[in-house]
Every structure is written in C-alpha cells, then in structure tokens.
Amino acid sequence: QVQLVESGGGLVQAGDSLTLSCAASGRTVSGYHMGWFRQAPGKEREFVAGITWSGGSTRYADSVKGRFTISRDNAQNTVYLQMNSLKPEDTAVYYCAASDYVTRYALTSTWDYWGQGTQVTVSS
Numbered sequence: 809q810v811q812l813v814e815s816g817g818g819l820v821q822a823g824d825s826l827t828l829s830c831a832a833s834g835r836t837v838s839g840y841h842m843g844w845f846r847q848a849p850g851k852e853r854e855f856v857a858g859i860t861w862s863g864g865s866t867r868y869a870d871s872v873k874g875r876f877t878i879s880r881d882n883a884q885n886t887v888y889l890q891m892n893s894l895k896p897e898d899t900a901v902y903y904c905a906a907s908d909y910v911t912r913y914a915l916t917s918t919w920d921y922w923g924q925g926t927q928v929t930v931s932s
Contacts, residue, residue: 817926828889830904838882846900858913901925
C-alpha cells in the first residue's frame with residue numbers, strides 16, 4: 809500500500825506562484841508513475857500533470873502547459889507541482905496520484921493510489 813499526503817495549498821492572488829508537495833509512505837514510489845489532478849466544485853476530476861518513475865518524461869494538460877512544472881525526488885519519496893502565473897480558474901482541490909502502471913495519464917481509473925487533496929484558491 810502507498811499513502812500519499814499533499815501539502816502546500818492555500819489562498820493566493822492571480823499571478824502568484826505556489827508549490828505543492830506530495831509525500832509518499834508505505835513503500836518507495838521510485839518505480840511508480842506520479843501524477844497531479846484537480847477537481848473544482850461541480851466539475852469532474854481532471855488531469856494536470858504526470859511524471860514517469862525516472863522523471864525523464866512529463867505530461868501536462870494544455871491548460872497548465874508552460875505555467876506548471878512537475879518534478880520528483882525519489883530519494884525523498886516526494887513529488888512536486890510548481891505552479892506559476894496562477895489564474896482564478898486554477899482554483900480547485902489538487903490531488904496526488906501514484907501507479908506502477910499507467911495506460912493513459914489523463915485516465916483517472918488507471919491510477920491506483922490517491923491522496924486526500926489540498927485546496928488551492930486563486931483570487932482575482
């Protein structure tokens with residue numbers, strides 16, 4: 809079993825930056841794909857970013873490409889999401905996900921483990 813705990817959320821203004829962290833425990837996730845999703849009120853959970861186990865390849869949703877950066881530190885069993893130039897439409901609960909096998913990063917059903925989420929609110 810893998811436990812994921814997100815942190816770093818908060819209330820910021822449009823244009824600000826924020827870095828989310830996801831700490832994994834239970835087992836090392838160095839061999840796992842890691843991802844970030846978000847869910848706004850009344851909307852479905854959507855893919856934000858994903859990273860392969862080695863960190864050598866990343867994927868991003870078009871809506872965050874160029875503004876968000878996903879990275880990982882396997883020694884620390886932690887994955888990060890650096891968010892720059894935040895917009896009010898980025899407001900959501902952000903979730904971390906892990907899986908040892910991913911068919912398609914944007915597919916929520918392919919991810920095995922999920923964190924509880926951290927709230928990000930961007931005011932205009």
